[in-house]
Amino acid sequence: MLRSANKKESKTQPRKVRVIQNNHTAAELAESGDRWADHKGPYLSLAEVIAAEAAKAMK
Secondary structure (H helix, E strand, C coil), rough: CCCCCCCCCCCCCCCCCCCCCCCCCCHHHHHHHHHHHHCCCCCHHHHHHHHHHHHHHCC
């Protein structure tokens, strides 16, 4: 397929960036980060999380 030499017809759309926003303050975010860093319990693998969610869905 041949491309047109007339570039004026093609309009480019501006790039859109989506941002997830939450209502946490900076202090709350810092506290939650500290809790994750100091977590003493076991961390679940992705497979374990999927298995747990599948078990919840089966109920």
